Amino acid sequence: MKILMLGWEYPPHISGGLGTACEGLTTALGRLRINMDFVVPRLFGEERAPHMRLLAPSANQIVANVQAHVRHAEESVAAEQVGLPVLREVSVTEILRRVMGGGAVEPEWTEVAQGAVQEASKRIRRFEIPSYLSPYLKDVPHEIRQKLLRAIERQVAGATIEETGETLVYGSLMETFEHAGSKLPPVMQSLLAASLHEGSVSEHYSGDLFAEVGRYAAKVLALIQDRDYDLIHAHDWMTFPAGVALKATTGLPLIIHVHSLEYDRSGAGANHRIEEIEKMAMEAADTIVAVSYYTRELIHRRHGISLDKIQVVHNGVYTGSAVKNYRNETQLNSKIVLFLGRVTFQKGPDYFVEAAARVIPHVPDVLFVMAGSGDMLPRMMERVSELGISDKFLFTGFLKGQDVERMFSMADLYVMPSVSEPFGISPLEAIAYNTPVIISKQSGVSEVLSHALKVNFWDVDQLSNLIVSVLKYPELSTDISTMATEEVKRLHWDAAASKTVEIYGKTLGNFHAQAGRG
Amino acid sequence: MPSVCYYFQVHQPYRLRHYPFFNIGREHQYFDKDKNAAIVRKVAHKCYLPANRAILKLIHRYGERFKAAYAISGVALDQMAEYAPEVLDSFKELAATGSVELIGETYYHSLAGVYNEEEFRDQVALHARAMQRHFGMRPRVFRNTELIYNDRIGQVVGAMGYKGMIAEGADDILGWRSPNFVYESTTPGLNLLLKNYRLSDDIAFRFSNRGWSEFPLTAPKFANWVHKVSGNGEVVNLFMDYETFGEHQWESTGIFEFLDHMPGEIFRHPDWNFLTPSEVLDRYRPVAPISFGRTVSWADVDRDLTAWQGNNMQKGALRQVYEIAAEVRSRNNPAALDLWRRLQTSDHFYYMCTKWMADGDVHAYFSPYSSPYEAFINYMNVLTDFRQSVLRLKPHKEAVA
Numbered sequence: 001m002k003i004l005m006l007g008w009e010y011p012p013h014i015s016g017g018l019g020t021a022c023e024g025l026t027t028a029l030g031r032l033r034i035n036m037d038f039v040v041p042r043l044f045g046e047e048r049a050p051h052m053r054l055l056a057p058s059a060n061q062i063v064a065n066v067q068a069h070v071r072h073a074e075e076s077v078a079a080e081q082v083g084l085p086v087l088r089e090v091s092v093t094e095i096l097r098r099v100m101g102g103g104a105v106e107p108e109w110t111e112v113a114q115g116a117v118q119e120a121s122k123r124i125r126r127f128e129i130p131s132y133l134s135p136y137l138k139d140v141p142h143e144i145r146q147k148l149l150r151a152i153e154r155q156v157a158g159a160t161i162e163e164t165g166e167t168l169v170y171g172s173l174m175e176t177f178e179h180a181g182s183k184l185p186p187v188m189q190s191l192l193a194a195s196l197h198e199g200s201v202s203e204h205y206s207g208d209l210f211a212e213v214g215r216y217a218a219k220v221l222a223l224i225q226d227r228d229y230d231l232i233h234a235h236d237w238m239t240f241p242a243g244v245a246l247k248a249t250t251g252l253p254l255i256i257h258v259h260s261l262e263y264d265r266s267g268a269g270a271n272h273r274i275e276e277i278e279k280m281a282m283e284a285a286d287t288i289v290a291v292s293y294y295t296r297e298l299i300h301r302r303h304g305i306s307l308d309k310i311q312v313v314h315n316g317v318y319t320g321s322a323v324k325n326y327r328n329e330t331q332l333n334s335k336i337v338l339f340l341g342r343v344t345f346q347k348g349p350d351y352f353v354e355a356a357a358r359v360i361p362h363v364p365d366v367l368f369v370m371a372g373s374g375d376m377l378p379r380m381m382e383r384v385s386e387l388g389i390s391d392k393f394l395f396t397g398f399l400k401g402q403d404v405e406r407m408f409s410m411a412d413l414y415v416m417p418s419v420s421e422p423f424g425i426s427p428l429e430a431i432a433y434n435t436p437v438i439i440s441k442q443s444g445v446s447e448v449l450s451h452a453l454k455v456n457f458w459d460v461d462q463l464s465n466l467i468v469s470v471l472k473y474p475e476l477s478t479d480i481s482t483m484a485t486e487e488v489k490r491l492h493w494d495a496a497a498s499k500t501v502e503i504y505g506k507t508l509g510n511f512h513a514q515a516g517r518g
Numbered sequence: 519m520p521s522v523c524y525y526f527q528v529h530q531p532y533r534l535r536h537y538p539f540f541n542i543g544r545e546h547q548y549f550d551k552d553k554n555a556a557i558v559r560k561v562a563h564k565c566y567l568p569a570n571r572a573i574l575k576l577i578h579r580y581g582e583r584f585k586a587a588y589a590i591s592g593v594a595l596d597q598m599a600e601y602a603p604e605v606l607d608s609f610k611e612l613a614a615t616g617s618v619e620l621i622g623e624t625y626y627h628s629l630a631g632v633y634n635e636e637e638f639r640d641q642v643a644l645h646a647r648a649m650q651r652h653f654g655m656r657p658r659v660f661r662n663t664e665l666i667y668n669d670r671i672g673q674v675v676g677a678m679g680y681k682g683m684i685a686e687g688a689d690d691i692l693g694w695r696s697p698n699f700v701y702e703s704t705t706p707g708l709n710l711l712l713k714n715y716r717l718s719d720d721i722a723f724r725f726s727n728r729g730w731s732e733f734p735l736t737a738p739k740f741a742n743w744v745h746k747v748s749g750n751g752e753v754v755n756l757f758m759d760y761e762t763f764g765e766h767q768w769e770s771t772g773i774f775e776f777l778d779h780m781p782g783e784i785f786r787h788p789d790w791n792f793l794t795p796s797e798v799l800d801r802y803r804p805v806a807p808i809s810f811g812r813t814v815s816w817a818d819v820d821r822d823l824t825a826w827q828g829n830n831m832q833k834g835a836l837r838q839v840y841e842i843a844a845e846v847r848s849r850n851n852p853a854a855l856d857l858w859r860r861l862q863t864s865d866h867f868y869y870m871c872t873k874w875m876a877d878g879d880v881h882a883y884f885s886p887y888s889s890p891y892e893a894f895i896n897y898m899n900v901l902t903d904f905r906q907s908v909l910r911l912k913p914h915k916e917a918v919a
Contacts, residue, residue, distance in 0.1 A: 362539065451872070453891055465538035469895040472539070475834035480891055483872055 001504060002035040004229040004246070006220060006239035010054065013044050017425050018259050021291075022235055024316050027051050028497035034504075039223065039242075041216045057219035209238070210273065217242035221249065230508060231255060231286075237262065237274055240281030247284060253511040255503065256285040257313075258295055263302050264420040265346050279303045287507040289313050289500070292444025295422040311503050314448050316493030317428045334367040335471050338411035338435075340404070341426055343374035348417035348440065348457045353380055355417075357387040358464040363471050371396040371407050408433040412477070413470045417457050418443050427452065431488050436480040438466050448491055451484035520698075521753045521793040521801070522744060522784055523711060525661070525684060526760035528566070529591040529627050530558055530598075531865035533886050537896050542903045548857065553886065555601040562602040565764035570608040572763070572777050577617045584781050585617050585792040588760070589661045589684075592625030592645050593863060595652065606652065613653040619794035620649050622657030622680060628862035629826060631662050631671045632813065633840040637847070641859065642678060659684065659795040663864050665713065665757070665816035666823065669704045669809055676705035682799045684757060686816045687712035691808065698751025702804035709804050711795055713757040713816060717743060722758040726771035737776055741783030748787070752802045757816070818873075826867040831894040836867060838901055845909060854908050861901060869893035 005026065009019035026036055030051025038049065043056040220242040231253045234243030240256055247254040262274040282288055282303050288310045290296040296310045337359070339352045349370060356368040370380060370393070377395070384393045399407055408414070414430035414437045421443035428445065430437050439446050440457040453466045470476055535550035576584045590609065598605045612618045624630055625645040630638035642660070650656050660680040662671055667685040675683055687697030695701075697712040720740065724730045732739070744754050759766065767773040784790050793801065817825040827833055839861055846858045869885045870893045887893040905911045 358540075450889070451891075454888070461538060461540075465540065465899075466895065468539040469898070473831075473834070473894070473898050475830040476891060476894060478830045479872060479894075 001230050001501075002037075002228060003029075003504070004224065004232045004252070005036050005038040005052075006232065006234040006242050006246075007038055007040050008216075008236060008238045010038070010040050010043075010047050010049065012046055017423070018236055020318075020425070021259055021315050021423075023049075024318060024493040025496055025500065028316065028493035029500060031494065032497050032501055034497075034501065037229070039220055041212070041219070055223065057216075057223035213238050213241055213277075217245050221245055224250070231504060231511075233257060233504075234281075235259060237278050237281070240277055244281050244284045253286040253507050254284065255287045255289060255507055256281050257289040257291075258299060258422070259291055260422040261295065261298055261302065261420075263298060264295075264422050265344070267345050267419060269345070275302070282309075285309075286511055287311060287503060289503060291315055291423040292447050294442065294444045294447065298420070298422075311499075313496050313499045313503070314444065314491070315423045315425065316496045317425065317488055317491045318493075334365045335363070335412040336410055337366060337368050337413045337415060337467055337471075338371065338407060338430075339369065339415055339417075340371040340399070340407060340430075341416070343370065343372050343377040343380060345376065346419055346421070347372075347374075348419045349374075349376055349380050350383070351417040351457055351460055351463060352415055353383050353387070353393075354460045355415075355463040355467055356384075356393055357389055358460065359467045359471075360389050360392050362468050366392060366471060368393045369396060369407070369411070370394070371399050371404075373398040405433075408435060411435045413438065413467065415463070415467070416440060416443065416445075417455075417463065419457050421445065428488050428491070431481065431484045434481045434485065436470055436477050436484070438463065438470070449484065449487065451480055451487050453480070519789045519791070520748055520751060521791050521798060522781075523753050523755045523793055523795060523798050524586040525621065525711075525755070525757045525795060526586065526588050526762075527661075527758070528588055528594050528760045530554070530561070530594040531627065531863040532593055532597070532860045533557070534866070534896055534900055537899045537903075539895075539899050542899060543907055546903065546907055548900045548904070549860070550886075554597060558597045558601040558605075561761060561765055562598070562605045564769070565761050566598075566602075566605045567608060568769070568774060569760060569763040569777065570605075570612055572774055573618075574608075574612060574615070576778065576781055577612075577615050580781060580785065580792075582617070583785060583791045585619070585794045585797065586612075587619040587621055587659075587794045588612075589621035589623045591623060591627040592641075592648050593627060593860065595648060610653060613655065617794075619659070619796055620653055620655055620657055621684065621795065622646055622649070622660040624663055626859045626863050627663050627865070628859065629663060629666070629823075629836065629864050629867070630862060631666060631674070632823065632827075633836060634843050635674055637840075637843055637862075638674065639678065642675070658682070659711075659799065664826075666813060667810055667815075668813040669811070671813075672703040672708055672710075672810070673705045676703070676708035681707065682709045682711060682795060684711050684755075684795060685713070685810070686814050686821055687715055687755070688814045688821045690821075691810055691812075691814060695806070695808070696751055698747050698754055699805040700753065700799060700802045701806060701808040704807065704809050709799050710808065711753070711755050711798060712808075713755050715816070717754060718756050718758050721756065721776070722762045722766065725762075725767045725773060725776070734772075735776065737779035737783045740776075740780055741786065744784060745787050745790070748789070753793070753798050824873060825871050826864055829870070829872050829890075831872075831890070832867045832870045835870065835894060835897055835901070838898075838905075842905060842909065842911070845911065849909070857904060857908065861897075861904065866893070866897050870897070 005022075007019070007022045009015060009022075011019050011023050014020060022038070026038060026049070029036060036052035037055055038052050039055045039057065041056060043054065047054055216239065224246060229250075229252055232243050232246050232250075233255045234240055235257045236259050243254050243256060246252065258278075262270045262278060282299065282305045288299065288305065290299060290310050290312050292314060293312050296307065296312050299305050299310055300307050337356070339347075339349060341347045343349045352368070352370065360366060360368075368389075381395060384390055384395075396403075396407070408430050411430065411433070412435065414427060414435045416424055416427050416437065416439045418424060418440045419442060421440065423444035424439065425445070427437040427439050427449065436453070437449075438453040438455060439449065441454050442457050446452070446454050453470070455463045455466060470480075532549045533554055534548055535553075537545070537548065573586055576586075588609070595606065598609075613620060622642060623645055624638065624641035625648065626641055628638075628641060630641055646657055658680060659682045660675045660678075661684040662675070665684065665686045667683065672683060683703065692712065697714045701710045701712065702708075703710050717740075720732070720735060720743075724732070725735050727733060747754055763773055763777055781792060784792070813823055814821050815823060815825070827836055839858070842858070846855060849855070869887050870890045872890045885893065887896065
């Protein structure tokens with residue numbers, strides 16, 4: 001079985017849990033002998049993924065693909081001369097169109113294309129890849145870009161514009177994207193158009209996530225000409241447009257994997273456009289994989305997707321790497337209660353602060369630590385001083401690497417009061433440092449972790465009660481951490497991979513059954 | 519002439535209310551009256567009343583040939599009297615037939631037998647008086663909480679005048695020997711009735727298990743297994759929780775039909791009868807001495823105390839409730855003594871058990887808490903208030919962070 005996986009990041013360059021989860025899942029899938037090509041927007045050269053082919057759609061790769069097809073076309077022409085069946089429409093544009101569109105080719109286009117066969121193939125052999133095409137679509141000189149856009153607007157790709165090597169490739173790619181775009185839902189078309197017309201030339205747009213997402217989709221379309229896949233597996237909303245576009249152009253079945261929803265991150269302030277992309281992809285997908293029953297339910301409620309279509313695959317955990325214990329390094333006598341994560345709406349930092357205010361009068365030597373940064377940080381700092389608990393409450397700002405390890409290891413209790421947490425891997429990290437955890441019931445991880453204290457995120461009374469109890473009754477800490485450590489060892493990725501393979505099988509089965517009926 | 523000996527455990531703990539840390543020093547109501555009342559009434563309706571009716575019917579149908587025995591904890595009796603008096607009346611009606619024996623135990627269904635001998639003797643005496651008061655009979659045979667037994671407990675019970683005890687027929691204690699005989703304990707004059715756990719658990723645990731190769735269990739099939747003991751055993755001890763009937767095995771499983779039909783099937787062999795534990799001890803001589811070198815219970819496959827004192831939380835909670843024994847007992851304050859004793863009920867510690875979860879197995883047992891950790895927290899908060907507010911003791915040194 002060969003899977004085309006679409007991801008947004010891969011360790012070690014990650015911004016959140018998505019890259020780590022993709023690494024865990026694909027490694028375990030590799031052990032099950034699943035053949036995977038994994039496409040990310042860019043590679044940094046430090047990635048280690050011996051279990052699969054890790055790809056980033058660079059100009060080199062795209063052009064190499066085009067050249068391969070041209071060679072194939074030339075061989076076909078040669079074959080024709082000795083009387084073998086050949087592929088006639090050998091313009092670069094048409095090759096891409098055929099590969100991606102898969103549909104019937106209009107007769108008038110065939111004529112144009114046939115005339116261009118010899119010319120095109122000659123030129124393509126002279127191709128040199130201009131440095132400004134690397135990374136693809138970045139830093140294209142303004143005048144070339146304008147020329148291309150004008151050409152596209154006249155819809156004469158490959159015909160009337162002055163064709164240099166680079167414009168041919170660039171123009172044909174764009175034409176193809178637009179061709180693919182017409183098969184897509186409106187929200188996708190606008191995304192692709194934005195990526196085409198705005199490019200990444202202007203600084204203003206370089207930070208626009210939607211443009212990034214659109215470019216990723218366009219590049220994936222250009223890169224993936226090989227239809228030798230069984231299905232497409234896309235991780236989170238940033239790759240959903242690419243997944244949907246590929247499904248539309250290749251006809252392959254699509255599985256989308258929801259690691260988190262826009263609603264988890266932003267609650268009532270959810271970005272409407274992202275939610276639209278999520279919903280569009282969920283409707284287009286053959287199967288949806290959710291990282292928890294919590295997320296499955298949320299998908300059903302937010303997007304009205306039938307529960308039958310949503311399967312649950314809980315994340316696994318990496319354990320085994322020896323954990324350095326820093327506890328002895330500290331001279332601190334206080335008991336540390338830790339919040340570590342983004343200080344944003346989703347993570348419920350405000351409930352942590354309110355609970356601290358209730359606990360502090362009852363426990364003389366406690367220190368509450370909020371490690372992380374985020375848009376709610378200033379408000380949290382203000383609230384702590386308002387409550388008059390500044391001497392028992394510490395803000396560390398954003399921590400990374402060894403500082404995170406040190407923090408986990410020094411903590412006597414880890415609290416994750418998330419308002420909405422699709423899975424939540426950080427409590428499992430805390431457990432690896434023998435730290436007991438309190439987690440909100442509004443989290444996926446609470447479905448797989450029984451040796452933890454659980455609370456509704458809004459229940460500050462109960463949260464405070466649990467915090468005091470852990471600090472006051474030493475047996476509680478000992479028993480929870482001992483049992484939790486054992487439990488976490490059983491949450492391995494192999495179980496997640498087996499379940500995923502099962503879902504691949506079912507999705508393919510349904511897909512072919514439907515194709516058979518159609 | 520072999521016999522079947524039926525013994526049922528009847529017990530309901532006083533469950534604690536939700537008692538957060540911040541209640542300490544402010545709130546001294548520890549028990550969840552509404553929940554306890556609701557549970558006692560529910561169990562009365564599903565189990566106690568219909569099962570008592572069934573037993574009464576059997577006594578009327580078979581006369582002298584059918585007998586049964588109960589151990590009803592004092593805390594269960596008190597709650598019946600308060601929340602479901604018709605159940606107490608129905609047990610009185612059974613006792614009045616003369617075919618039912620009441621077995622002794624600790625009033626509070628506690629672990630005092632393991633932790634405090636003096637306290638244990640007081641709770642046993644308290645229970646005996648309650649049996650006398652409610653049912654007009656003094657127990658002659660004793661059953662400790664959850665069949666917890668070792669030679670030392672036997673010695674204490676023997677010294678209190680009991681002529682026999684009920685215990686688990688644990689494999690490692692019996693070895694090659696059969697549970698289907700009376701044995702002599704290491705205390706002279708105290709004989710033991712050992713539970714035939716295979717046949718007992720066929721009814722109590724496996725009756726409605728569709729995955730069991732013997733499913734469905736019919737009265738003739740079961741009687742056939744019992745009859746096979748003829749010739750190499752004298753008594754088949756069927757000991758189980760009374761809630762087996764209607765609560766653990768729902769009415770819809772046919773458990774009440776089984777209860778009704780099984781004795782008749784046993785009596786198809788005319789030499790078989792039912793006896794109460796006292797009658798068994800009067801009728802059959804012990805075949806051999808037997809020693810319980812370790813503490814045995816009827817819980818789980820381990821048949822030990824790990825369900826109540828297997829982890830640090832349980833050990834800590836038990837240590838703390840028993841370390842104030844001398845203090846509470848010396849106060850001469852019946853209300854404080856009763857409160858403290860209700861906190862000794864074994865269920866509180868059972869709720870803190872984590873071993874079910876060790877292999878990811880979801881053990882089907884009833885607990886009012888969503889996790890053993892919450893059970894511990896709630897208990898410790900209550901106990902801390904009891905020490906500080908009722909006994910006015912200084913905070914426990916380990917309870918200070």
